[in-house]
Amino acid sequence: MLTVERQTKIREMLKEKEMATIHELVETTGSSESTIRRDLTEMEERRELKRVRGGAALLKRRQEEPALIEKQVQFVEEKQQLAHYAASLIKQQDCIFLDAGTTILYMIPHLKDREITVVTNGITHVPLLLEHSITTYVTGGKAKEKTSALVGHAAAETLKNYRFDACFLGVNAVDDEAGYTTPDPEESVVKQTALQVGNKNYVLADHSKMGETAFAHIAPLHAATLVTTEDISEDHQQRYSEYTEIKVVKS
Amino acid sequence: MLTVERQTKIREMLKEKEMATIHELVETTGSSESTIRRDLTEMEERRELKRVRGGAALLKRRQEEPALIEKQVQFVEEKQQLAHYAASLIKQQDCIFLDAGTTILYMIPHLKDREITVVTNGITHVPLLLEHSITTYVTGGKAKEKTSALVGHAAAETLKNYRFDACFLGVNAVDDEAGYTTPDPEESVVKQTALQVGNKNYVLADHSKMGETAFAHIAPLHAATLVTTEDISEDHQQRYSEYTEIKVVKS
DNA sequence: TCAATTTCAATCATTTTCGATCATAAACAA
DNA sequence: TTGTTTATGATCGAAAATGATTGAAATTGA
Numbered sequence: 208m209l210t211v212e213r214q215t216k217i218r219e220m221l222k223e224k225e226m227a228t229i230h231e232l233v234e235t236t237g238s239s240e241s242t243i244r245r246d247l248t249e250m251e252e253r254r255e256l257k258r259v260r261g262g263a264a265l266l267k268r269r270q271e272e273p274a275l276i277e278k279q280v281q282f283v284e285e286k287q288q289l290a291h292y293a294a295s296l297i298k299q300q301d302c303i304f305l306d307a308g309t310t311i312l313y314m315i316p317h318l319k320d321r322e323i324t325v326v327t328n329g330i331t332h333v334p335l336l337l338e339h340s341i342t343t344y345v346t347g348g349k350a351k352e353k354t355s356a357l358v359g360h361a362a363a364e365t366l367k368n369y370r371f372d373a374c375f376l377g378v379n380a381v382d383d384e385a386g387y388t389t390p391d392p393e394e395s396v397v398k399q400t401a402l403q404v405g406n407k408n409y410v411l412a413d414h415s416k417m418g419e420t421a422f423a424h425i426a427p428l429h430a431a432t433l434v435t436t437e438d439i440s441e442d443h444q445q446r447y448s449e450y451t452e453i454k455v456v457k458s
Numbered sequence: 459m460l461t462v463e464r465q466t467k468i469r470e471m472l473k474e475k476e477m478a479t480i481h482e483l484v485e486t487t488g489s490s491e492s493t494i495r496r497d498l499t500e501m502e503e504r505r506e507l508k509r510v511r512g513g514a515a516l517l518k519r520r521q522e523e524p525a526l527i528e529k530q531v532q533f534v535e536e537k538q539q540l541a542h543y544a545a546s547l548i549k550q551q552d553c554i555f556l557d558a559g560t561t562i563l564y565m566i567p568h569l570k571d572r573e574i575t576v577v578t579n580g581i582t583h584v585p586l587l588l589e590h591s592i593t594t595y596v597t598g599g600k601a602k603e604k605t606s607a608l609v610g611h612a613a614a615e616t617l618k619n620y621r622f623d624a625c626f627l628g629v630n631a632v633d634d635e636a637g638y639t640t641p642d643p644e645e646s647v648v649k650q651t652a653l654q655v656g657n658k659n660y661v662l663a664d665h666s667k668m669g670e671t672a673f674a675h676i677a678p679l680h681a682a683t684l685v686t687t688e689d690i691s692e693d694h695q696q697r698y699s700e701y702t703e704i705k706v707v708k709s
Numbered sequence: 710t711c712a713a714t715t716t717c718a719a720t721c722a723t724t725t726t727c728g729a730t731c732a733t734a735a736a737c738a739a
Numbered sequence: 740t741t742g743t744t745t746a747t748g749a750t751c752g753a754a755a756a757t758g759a760t761t762g763a764a765a766t767t768g769a
Contacts, residue, residue, distance in 0.1 A: 210756075211510045212477055229716080239758045244717080252534065260765075261716065333581050333601050345608055347598035347616040350584050357596055365598040365616055461746075480726080490748045495727075511755075512726065 213238060214246055221256055221265045228262040284458075285413045285436050290314040292456040293375055293411055293434055297323060301372040304401050305332060307356030308377035310411045315339060326369055328362050328397055330355040344369075349393065358393040363400040374405030376431065380419035381412050383446050386427040388420050395423035402430050414438035464489060465497055472507055472516045479513035536664045536687050541565040543707045544626055544662055544685055548574060552623040555652050556583060558607030559628035561662045566590060577620055579608040579648055595620075600644070609644040614651040625656030627682065631670035632663050634697050637679050639672040646674035653681050665689035 213236050220227045220235065232243045251258045257266040289310060294317030297303055305311050307329030315332060318325070319339040327333065328346040331354075336343040348362025376398050378387045387410055389395050402408050408431035417439050428450040436456050447453050464487050471478045471486065483494045502509045508517040540561060545568030548554055556562050558580030566583060569576070570590040578584065579597040582605075587594040599613025627649050629638040638661055640646050653659050659682035668690050679701040687707045698704050 209477055209479055209510060209512045209515075211515055240716095241758055241760095242756080245756085248718095330581055330584050330596070333606055337601060337603055337606060343601040344612065345581065345596065345598055345601055347596055350588055350594040350596055352588050355584050355588060361595065361616070361619065364619075365612070368612070368615075491726095492748055492750095493746080496747085499728095 208236060208238065210246075213242070214250060217243075217246060217250065217263070218255065221263065226259065226262060226264040231262070282413045282415060285438060286310045286411075287313050288436055288456050288458055289411045289413065289434055291317055292454070293409060294318055296407075296409065297321065297373060299323070302326070302369070304366070304369070304371045304374040304376075304405060305329065306374070306376040306398065306401065307332070307354060310377045310413070311375055314375065315341075326366070326371070328357040328366075330357065346397070348397070351391070351393075356394065358391065358397055360396065362397045366397065366400045366404055369404055371401070371405040373407045373409065374401045374431075376401060376408065376410050378410055378412055378425060379416060380421040381410070381416050381428070381433065381447070382418055382420045383428060383450055385420040385424065387425040387431070389423050389425060390421045392423040395425045398425045402426050408432065409434050411435075414440075417443045459487060459489065461497075464493070465501060468494075468497060468501065468514070469506065472514065477510070477513060477515040482513070536689055537561045537662075538564050539687055539707050540662045540664065540685055542568055543705070544660060545569055547658075547660065548572065548624060550574070553577070553620070555617070555620070555622045555625040555627075555656060556580065557625070557627040557649065557652065558583070558605060561628045561664070562626055565626065566592075577617070577622070579613050579617075581606040581608065597648070599648070602642070602644075607645065609642065609648055611647065613648045617648065617651045617655060620655055622652070622656040623658065625652045625659045625682075627652060627659065627661050629661050629663055629676060630667060631672040632661070632667050632679070632684065632698070633669055633671045634679060634701055636671040636675065638676040638682070639670075640674050640676060641672045643674040646676045649676045653677055659683065660685050662686075665691075668694045 216236055217227070217232060220232065229240060229243055233240055236243065247256070247258050247263050250256050254266065256263045286309065290313035294314045297318070299322055302324045303326070305314065305325055305327040307327070311329065312332055312335070315335045316339065318341055321341070324342045324344070325336055326344045326346060327336070328348060330345070330350065333343055333345060346357050346362045347365045348357030349359040350356070351358055378398070379389045381387055389398065410431040411434045414436065417435070428447060432452040432454060433447055434454045434456065437458065439455070444453065444455060467487055468478070468483055471483065480491060480494050484491055487494065498507070498509050498514050501507050505517070507514045537560065541564030545565045548569065550573050553575045554577070556565065556576055556578040558578070562580065563583055563586070566586045567590065569592055572592070575593045575595070576587055577595045577597060578587070579599060581596070581601065584594060584596060597608050597613045598616045599608030600610040602609055629649070630640045632638055640649065661682040662685045665687065668686070679698060683703040683705060684698055685705045685707065690706070695704065695706060
């Protein structure tokens, strides 16, 4: 049996079953274990599959990401709710800006196959967006060490070339007096610019952000519609609604 | 049996089964192994099929570029050599441009903890660059479906804001007449702009790119120093050196 | 925990495949 | 005719692929 032929069979088996044991592969190809092992090693180097003990598995692009995200991220369910609702605000043919950050990331699966154009400064969003067949543009800018978000003057400048039907932003803190704030001034300048070029703006924030303030000012509350969940206090709901439109997502 | 007749049989067999072993072909044609080998070599040169060890396979007539995954398949070691050498050209404090693409990707591990500033249009490079503590800026632009590379006018525009000590580019094809070429015009515009704003420019290309041409013109050979390996033919070395500086990396 | 089993990478001998070379025979030209 | 070109088949050493074996590492089960 030809090498290419054998490796094609391996690919086919994996497509069918997600994973396969070495023994299975030995049987269906009629080759020796050594040969199969060599094939798997080679194919893993080519990123065609992932070796696992005893066999091989189809590799999923996001294999590492969820684990990473789950660890770092708090209030996942709350953020999912926010993201789901926010995605429903987007209309066919819209051009939208998606801020970097995990809350916004969760919006992407809900955008699958919608005819929209997305601009983002979140490097980590890009593979996921492309996977979901979404036309994607990326802002320029300096890449932030931990999050890979694009920030700073350069990012803001490229944003000025666009006009958005809607902008979806994450922030670190929401307060009626301080408005929306975030720790990194380099980031705030990007968010500010997005708010300037967006027609309708939304800030997604879970309950932990409420009544907090961070170092860098972004904008006063009225600059965007605040999307949050029932988990925030009545008091906060009351206070913020005096300054801006606020949408409380019910679970 | 006539030569044409024999080769027609080979074509037919391939159409049926996608691939065929030399032994099979020897049997059905009644010719010797040597003859079949000669046929296959000849037919491969005419791009009628692809030789694989032990036989031949139908070649997929894809106009599109091979996906990133398939691309990574080939000549990894050669690319590593190129990347290693290219990295040695970078000086402390340099500002450099790193093109998207796997060959260039391999440069990154060699840049660890160097005091340099990198600008790239390769989304996939960013996490790796940050991991190695390298100051990283990203161009804007449209994200390409398969490779996540940033391309098009927007990418080129942001590049004009920078000046580089050195640019490192990948290309799909190198030819003394056609110069450097690549299948995607959206990509070529980015590479062109990089060449304009770079002080010293390098094109990294393995032997498979030599003497080939692709759809979109980037620049004539003299626009960059060609970095390649011993694997390319004497003839190509000779010819290209008439047009541009060429560095042949020894293993 | 320990022992048994499975899985693994590394190594080696064998087999297969390859390209190069040479000899032969047929086709062709002078 | 004779010499030349071309296609073919055979052979050979080198390179690559394969299969078997081994001891180490990981996993499992008691």
